[in-house]
Structures are given as structure tokens and as C-alpha cells.
Amino acid sequence: MQKKVSIFLFYSFIAFLIYTYQGAILSWIENATLSLIPITMTIxxxxxxxxxxxxxxxxAVIGASYGLIIGGVITWFGSTAASxxxxxxxxYGYQDWGVKVLHRYKALSQVTTLFEKNAFLTxxxxxxxxxxxxxxxxxxxxxxxxxxxxxxxxxxxGKVPAMLLFALVGAQWMNDPFSILYILLFYALFLLVVYFLYQIWTRRTRRIET
Structure with a gap:
């Protein structure tokens, strides 16, 4: 219990600091240079x-500051590391409590079992x-x-496409704001294709299991 409380308090403290200084943090990113990439990745x-x-x-702010490629890598790294x-x-802090919740409800437990069988693709x-x-x-x-x-x-x-999109929107906003509409339309079509592929994959998986 003490470990859970300590983790929660530490998490809440960092969240409070980010909330308090969010404007200053974004302003710093906007003016960051290439030599500060490691710090930007941490932020x-x-x-x-x-x-x-x-x-x-x-x-988008990182993309506007560093450009598509470097900004995309920084954004991807930050999101992946945070995950x-x-x-x-x-x-390692809350699994014992969470597992009890998952298995308390039969339907949720069955979903978890299916998820574990196809976890990578899911x-x-x-x-x-x-x-x-x-x-x-x-x-x-x-x-x-x-x-x-x-x-x-x-x-x-899985994070690569979305992170590149965020950085691309930021980079294009500085050069050609109207092109963002075409970028978002293309990404919407991309998501639609991914969704249909996911539906096909899940149906095949269910047929195999039954």
C-alpha cells in the first residue's frame, strides 16, 4: 500500500508542476535549438x-520548432518512452489490484483472454x-x-504514423497552413483503411478460435 501511495503522490506532484509551468515549457520548446534535443526529448x-x-x-509545437524529421523523432520518442x-x-505498482478488477467481471475477463492471445497486433x-x-x-x-x-x-x-502527423502539422503550419487540410484528409483515409484491415483480422481470428 505504501508503494502505491508513494507512486500516486509523485505522479500528482509532477502533473502539478507541468500544469503550473505549461506555458513556459511550450515557450521553451518553441525556442529550443538542435543542441537541446536531449532535453526536449525528456520534456x-x-x-x-x-x-x-x-x-x-x-x-505540433515540436514539429514547428524542429521540422518534420527531427520533430517527428522527438515526438515519437517522447510518446513511446512515456508508454x-x-x-x-x-x-509493478498496481497490477495486483488491477488484475482483481479485470477478473471480477466475466465478460471483461474473456476480453482480456482474447487480447492476450493477439496482443501484438491488437x-x-x-x-x-x-x-x-x-x-x-x-x-x-x-x-x-x-x-x-x-x-x-x-x-x-504503431506510434510512428500519428507522431509524424503531429510533427508534420506543426511544420506545415509555419509554411503553408492550408496544406494541413490535405494532410488531415489523407490521414483520415489512412485510418479508414487501418480500421477495415483490423475488422478483417478480428473476424478471421474469431473464426479460427471458434
Whole structure:
């Protein structure tokens, strides 16, 4: 119990600091130089781990400051590192409590079993679709029996398209704001294709299992 309380208090303290100084943090990112990339990566990780400010906005600011490629890498690194940290916090700090909740309800327990059988692809597809909150994926995966390495690989790969999009929007906003509409339209079509592929995959998986 003491470990759980300590983790919660520390998490709340960092979240409070980010909330208090969010304007100063974003201003610093806007004026950051290439020599400060390691610090920016650390800040990006904290901003993703403590989403006081929506991370797509943070990614856009980073993209505007560093450009598409470097900004995309920084945004991707921050989001991926934050997902790993959240996974570890939940698994080694709250798993005993969370597992009891998952298995308290039979339907949820069955969903968890199906998830564990196809965890890699499920996480990969879930990461590609940015509308699913990252904290939900991180927590659910940490409470399941998925191993750390498959989780890391699926998360890292699945985050690439969305993180590049956030950085691209920020970079283009500085040069040609109207082109963002075409970028968002293309990404919407991309998500639609991913969704249909996911539906096909889940149907085939269910047929195999039955």
C-alpha cells in the first residue's frame, strides 16, 4: 500500500508542476535549438506521461520548432518512452489490484483472454488509431500477461504514423497552413483503411478460435 501511495503522490506532484509551468515549457520548446534535443526529448516524455496539454498539440509545437524529421523523432520518442514508463508503473505498482478488477467481471475477463492471445497486433492497430487514449492501452496491457518486449515493439511501430502527423502539422503550419487540410484528409483515409484491415483480422481470428 505504501508503494502505491508513494507512486500516486509523485505522479500528482509532477502533473502539478507541468500544469503550473505549461506555458513556459511550450515557450521553451518553441525556442529550443538542435543542441537541446536531449532535453526536449525528456520534456516530450514528461508531457506525454502527464497529458495536461493534449500531446498532439505538443507534437505540433515540436514539429514547428524542429521540422518534420527531427520533430517527428522527438515526438515519437517522447510518446513511446512515456508508454513504456506507464506500463512499468502499472505492472509493478498496481497490477495486483488491477488484475482483481479485470477478473471480477466475466465478460471483461474473456476480453482480456482474447487480447492476450493477439496482443501484438491488437496494440499495433490501437496505437495507429489516435482516438484511443494511450493511457487506456498502456494500463490494459500492463494488467494483462503480455510480455514487455512485444508490447514495446507494437507500441513503437504503431506510434510512428500519428507522431509524424503531429510533427508534420506543426511544420506545415509555419509554411503553408492550408496544406494541413490535405494532410488531415489523407490521414483520415489512412485510418479508414487501418480500421477495415483490423475488422478483417478480428473476424478471421474469431473464426479460427471458434
Amino acid at each position: 516530450a516524455t514528461l508531457m506525454s506521461l502527464f497529458p495536461i496539454i493534449p500531446y498532439p498539440f505538443v507534437g 513504456l514508463l506507464m506500463f512499468l508503473i502499472v505492472r 496494440i499495433l492497430f490501437a496505437r495507429v488509431i489516435p482516438f484511443i487514449p494511450s493511457i487506456v492501452i498502456n494500463t490494459y496491457a500492463a494488467l494483462s500477461r503480455i510480455r514487455l518486449l512485444p508490447y514495446m515493439l507494437a507500441s513503437a511501430l
